[in-house]
Amino acid sequence: MNISDDNRTLTITVVNRTDSGQYQCEAHNPVSEGISDQLLLTVYYGPEDMALSLSPADEVIAVGSNVTFLCSAQSDPPPHLEWLLNGDILDQNGPRLDIVGVLRNNSGNYTCQAYNNMTGRYTSLTTAMQVIEPVSKPIITSDISYPVENNDTVTLTCTATGDITHVGWILPNDVLLDNEDIKASMDNVSLSLSAVQRSDSGAYRCQVWSVINNETSDPFSLTISYGPDSVRISPEGDQEFFTLGSNLTLSCSADSVPAAEFNWLLNGRELEESSREFTIINMTRQDLGNYTCHVYNNRTRMYAEATKFIATNGISVPKISASVEEPVERNGTVTLVCDVSGQLLSVTWTKDQQALSDTGNTRLSEGNRTLTINDVDRANAGNYTCEALGPLGSKASQLFHLNVYYGPDEPQIVSSPDVRTLADGENVTLTCRASSFPASVFQWYLNGNSLVHPQEQLVISNLRRNNTGNYTCETFNSKTNLVSRKSIQLHLTESNDLADYGNKSWIAAAVVGCLVIIAISACAFFRNKN
Incomplete structure (x- = not known):
């Protein structure tokens, strides 16, 4: 800032914004003085020192949120502010840009551009906004509605909307993912179960994640159709024997999904019964024979069957039981019972494959149904069987091993x-x-x-x-x-030194004795000579 020699001129070189303000000049002579009106000097500058902010200040913005951009710049006169998205001019101007209910296509680089029409200068500042669509609750679908065991490969697919970053699966029964028969796709969206087994049935769930939320599907129930197998007719047993005129109910069961269909045959002839139970009222001889339960699964289209022989005047398979579980020798009595039902003619007993009778400490009851062992001892231990005889033949029990605890004898x-x-x-x-x-x-x-x-x-x-x-x-x-x-x-043993001392004493005594005998003999010789 320079003033001329006569003070009439004030020169400001390279004006600065701080030079702005009200200027006055004052003149005076010897008779008078005066002050000029104020002159406003404005120095135009900018735009510069821009600031750009986004509210809310999150790294990512959820779809549907409301956002506000605020832009400012140092400038005189105030700058003209306009907004651009990815280089394209938006139809909003001014220091504030509001977007209500942002969409995914609102993502991008937002630029605030400032222009000063006095300085003719432009400047800008850019910030990015990423709009993420939250993941929706996923849904699991299957490519096969009714998979059959050992026959089908099932693919489960997890479907959800939104910006998914990861997909995971929750399997039933602690089944491990990526085992030999269960494989996930590269993106984990699909799960493939090859040659499905009944153990694969259960509730499957999938989870999806985005950077702002995660969701879990409802359980998807996977049902594997299988069977029928393990067909059983109760009452169970190889044969059952009943009295003519009695009632009999046969019940058939099978492992099957869905539930199997039943029908019955007697000696190969189909009966008018399609339920799992079949009842015979007032049994006659025409009701005897082989009853077959025929089972069918309409999903797997597989059949299975079981057969049971029904007769009269027979006997069941005998079974041995003991009155004492752990008998001790010479400490009581043990009674073995041959339990058998039906028309029994006789019972015989064997021990270690040798026939038993009333001998020693064993006694048979009338009819031989029980075997009593009095004052049981170790010789009574062994393998016992009872064989029952009926009108249609005989049946033997399984081996019954009797342990008898004894001892210890004198060591x-x-x-x-x-x-x-x-x-x-x-x-x-x-x-x-x-x-x-x-x-x-x-x-x-x-x-x-x-x-x-x-x-x-x-x-x-x-x-x-x-x-x-x-x-x-x-x-x-x-x-x-x-x-x-x-x-x-x-x-x-005694000490060796003591034994040596005893031996040496006997030797010394013998030597002394010999010398005495020699001396006596010499004396007698010289006496006789004289």
Whole structure:
């Protein structure tokens, strides 16, 4: 800022916005003075220092939200502001841009452009807005309505709208995804189950995620059609025997989805019955024979059947039961019962494939239905069978194994080496044996003191005087609660030094004796000579 020599001129070079303001000049002479009117000097600048903001200030905006862009710039005069989307001019001007209910196509780069018509300058600032459509609740569909076991491959598809970033599946029964028979597509949208099994049935769910939300489908019930199989007719058993004139209800069941259709045949002839139960009222001889339950699944188009023979004057398969589950020797009586129904003619018993009769401590009841063992002992243990005879033949029970608990008997201790007197420092092994069922528990004692050695065999290393004496083996049976003991004495031999001393004493005595005899003989010789 410069002033001329006569002060008439004020020169501002390279004007700045700070130079703006009200200017006045004042003149005076010796007789008077005066002040000019104010002159407003405006310096135009800008636009510059732009600011652009988005509200709400989120990284992504959900479809349907309302957003506001605010734009400002330093400028005089105030700038003309216009908006552009991806380079295209929008029909809104000014410092504020409002978008109500944003759509996915509102995503892009938003530019605020400022223009000062006095400075002729332009400037702009850009920000991006990403509009995301939230995922909807997914729906699962199947390409096959009624898949059949071992026959079909099923593809389940998870469908949802929105900007999906990830799809996941929740399978029933803790089934693992991507096992040998279940495969997911690369994008996880589809799930393929090859050669479906009945175990694949259950509730399937899928989940979808976006960057702003996630949703889970309702359970999709996958039903695998299978069967019929495992056809059963009850009452169960190889044969059942009934009395003429009685009533009989046969019930047929099968594993099948959907439920199977039933019809009945008697000796190959179809009966007028299509339910799972068939009832015979006042049974006659014409009602006897082979009853067949014929089962059909209209989805799998498969058939299955089971047959049951119905007769009269027969017997059931006998079964043996015992009055005592765990008999102990010489501790009571055991009764075996041969349970059989029907027209029974006779019963025979065997033990270990040998026929039984009233011998020893065994007694048969009248009709041989029960076998009583008095004062039971170990010899009575074994495999028992009973065979029942009826008008149509005989039937034998399954083997019934009778255990008899006994012992322990008096133990026997075997020493190795088999001597009782041992040298100092020698090793010895003691083995205790006792007849017992179940096997006994062993405990050893030395001179009445317990040894921590619950084993059948006791090894004594480096025998000394402090570990010689009375060794006792104690046996115990947890079933009979009986205890039995046996003892053995171990000794050390006398010292070798003492034995050597005794031998040397005898030798000295013998030498002295010989010298005495020689002296006496010499004296007698010289006496006779004189």
